Amino acid sequence: MKLFKNILESVKPHFVDGGKLEKYYPVYDGFATFLFTPGHTSHSGAHVRDAIDLKRTMVTVIFAMVPALLFGMWNAGNLHYGALGLAETVGFWDKFLWGALKIVPMLIVSYGVGLGVEFIFCIIKKHQIQEGFLVSGMLIPLIMPIDIPLWMVAVSVVFAVVIGKEVFGGTGMNILNPALTARAFAFFAYPTYMSGDKVWINTSAAEGQSVVDGFSGATVLGSYATGGEVGYSTMDMFLGFIPGSIGETSTLAVLIGAAILLYTGIGSWRIMLSGLIGALAMGLIFNTFAEYAISPEQQSFMAVPAWQQLIMGGFAFGLVFMATDPVSAAQTDKGKIIYGFLVGFFAIMIRVFNPAYPEGIMLAILFMNVMAPLIDHYVVQGNINKRKKRLATVKAA
C-alpha cells in the first residue's frame, strides 16, 4: 500500500501542469483513483456523504455477472466436448479450463480495447476517466458466441464505445446500451459469425477426435424458428446446458446475479418485474392465438408455454443486466414500469414473429432505449399537468 502510494507520488510531477506528460493526466488520475479513493472532503452542502460511488456501483454489477461468466466457461467446454462425444470422459476442470482459455482472451481484448478508446477520449477531452466501461467490457464477451474471432470483438467494442457512447459525451450521456450496441454491430456486420447453428458450439476437433453423428449446434430458439427438433429439456434450459451466447444460457446463474442486483438496490426491480410480466403477457397472447399462425413452424413456436419463453435464449440475461442499465433505461419510476413491460413484450414478439432474428431481446432493448426518453417525457409531463391542475383549482376557488 505504501509502495503504491510512493510510486504514485513519484510519477505525479510528470502528469500535473507543467510536467512532461501533462496531457496524460486523466490516465494518471484514472490509475490513482483506482488504487486510492481520494480523501477529498465535502466543501459545500451536506457534510456527510454516502459511501457509494460509481466505481462501487459498477463493481457490484460485475460481481453479479460472475456466476454467469463462470458457468459460461464451463458450458462452452462442456458443449465442445459434447459435440466430440467426449462429454462423459472429460472432467469438470478440463471443460472449465477449455472454456476459460477461449473466454479470458475475449475479456482481455474487450477491456483492453474499450479502456484504451476511453483513455484516448479522456485525454483529448481532458475529462476524468469514467467507470461506465467496466461493466460494458464484461458484458460484451458474455453476449457473443464462443467462436467469434477476437478482432471482431475488438472492432465491435470500438464501435460501441465511440459511436454508442463517446460521441454523446461519455458515461451517463449515451442513448443506447453500449454492450448491446457492440452486439448489434457484430450481428449486422458479421452475420455469419453471429447467427445460424454453426457458431454456438466450438467443434474444432484435435487429431483422433471427430464430431459425433447427428450433431446439431442449433440453439433452442433457432430450432423453434426453423421448426427443428428441440433436443433439450426445460431443466437443461433453466440450468443452462444449452448452446447460446457465452453468458446467457443459464437462467439460474442469471437469477443469482439478479438477486445480487436487487438486494443491493443497484438493479431496478421495477424494470425486471415489469419486463417479466410483459414477456409473460406476450407469451400468453401467443398461446391463445397459436392456432391462427401462418405456418406450422410459427404455430409450434407460438404454442411454447409462456413461462418457457423466459428461460430460453438471452431473455433473462438481457432483462437483468442490460435492460436495467440506468443510463439508457427510463429514468422515472413510472417510466421504468412501462419501459420494462415493453422490453419483455417486444422481446418475445420479435423472437417469435421474425425468424431472421431468433433472439428478440437485443432489438427489444435497443428499441426501448430509444423510446425511453419519450416515456419519461410523458411521465414528467403528467407530473407537470397535475401541478398545473392544482393551481387551476386553487384559482377557481
Added chain:
Amino acid sequence: MPEVIKIKKGVDIKLQGEAEKIYASTDAPSTYALKPSDFPGIRMKLKAREGDEVQAGDPIFYDKDRPEVTFGSPVSGEIAEVVRGEKRRILEVRILADQEIRYRDFKAADPAALGRDEVKGKILQAGMWPVVRQRPYNIIANPNRVPRDIWVSCFDSAPLAPDADFIVHGQEEEFKLGIKALMQLTDGKVHLGVDGRTNPSEAFKIDGTQLHRFNGPHPAGNPGVQIHAVAPINKGETIWTVGLQEVIMIGRLFKTGKYDAQKSIALAGAQVTKPRYYKLLNGANLKGILEGNVANQKNRYISGNVLTGTKISSEGYLSYYDNQVTVMPEGGEDEFFGWLAPGFNKFSISRAVFSWLSPNKRLNLDANMNGEERAFVVTGEYEKVFPFDIYPVQLLKSIMIKDIEAMENLGIYEVAEEDMALCEVVCTSKIPVQETLREGLDLMLNELGD
C-alpha cells in the same frame, strides 16, 4: 389528536454523540456576530459602523431593497469589527458584548389585542423580522405580503438535532404568545407540525391553530415536507415559516418588549466529549463551549446539522437559524481500494456497502466525499429520500440549463435546500445538489421577484 400523516421516504442517519438532555453552564461569550451569508437573496447594507455603541435590538444591517427589514443586534455593546472578504463583501460583523446586556424597550403588548400592522411593525422594529422566512425561495419573508398560511415545524428530524419538547419546556407561555402574534399575520391558519412518533408536549396544542402529526424519517421535520404533505404551495402563493425557537423569541418580545435572542443549542457529534445543551444568544461565539470539550483531532466544526449546516472554525459563531452545533472528524485520508472495501462503518442507503449488516449502529462519519463527481448515472436513488411529488433529478437538470419555465413547472417553488439535502448525501455521482438548487432559486428570484 389529528391523525398521523405518514412520510414514507427519507432516511435517518444515525450518528454518534447525541446531546444529553442537560443544560451545561458556560460563561457568556464575549463576542457575537451577524453573518450576511445566513440570508441568501438579500442585499445587505450596514447601518452601524465600527466603534458604534448598540443596544440589543438596534439595527446592524438592513435590506437594501426593503429598508424596513433590519437585522437587530442580539446583544448590547460595541461594533468591534467588520470582517470583509473579496470585493469588500461583508462576511461578519462582530460585536463586543457588554457584561450586562442593555435591551432597547419595544414595549410589551398582547398580540391578540393588536392589529396585523402593529404586530408586524413591532417585530420589524425590534430587528427580528428575519426570523420569518417564506416559501418559495426560503428567504426572509416579504413583510408587504399576507401569506396563505404560516407554518411552524415543532420538531427537527435532522441527525443529532435538539429535542423540541426539551427546548420548549419552561417556555410554553412565550411559545403560545409567539403563535398568537403569528396568527395576526395571516388570513389563513397557523399550522403546527409535531412528531407523530412521540407524544408531543402539550405546549403545541393551541386553540385556533391547526395541528398536524407526522410520522417518518428525516426530512419529515422540515416545514417544506410538511407543507407539501398537507397543502402544497402553488405558483403565486406564499407561505411563511418560522422556527420553533424563533416563535419563542417573538413571544418574548411581546411579553417583555425586548429582543431576547436566547436559544437552546445542542452541542453534538462524535468528537464532542460531553454533548449537552447550552443556552446561548443568537450569533454567539462558540469558542467557550468548544474549547476543551472536543477530541484532539482534525475536526470539522459545523453550525447546524451535518446535512445543511455551515462549516465554521473552532472559534466561529453560531449562524442565525441554527439550533445545534455539530463536531465531527474531518477525515481526508486517501483510502486504498476504498471502492472495494466492505465499508462496515460507513453510511449508505445501498446494500452495496456492507453497513446494512448493522442497521442500528450509530456511526462516526467523517466529511469524506467517498468518490468523485460524475455525470448522473444511477437513477431512482434521490426518489428514495425525497418525499415530494416532484422529480428531483429533472428539476436539477432544468436548473443546470437555467430553464426557468421548466423549473417552475417541475415544482421549484415547493422546495428549499434542506429538503434536498439527503439527495445530495445519497448521490452516487456526488452532484452538488444544494448548491445547484440555491442557484436555481436565486435565478428565479432575480428574474421574477418574490
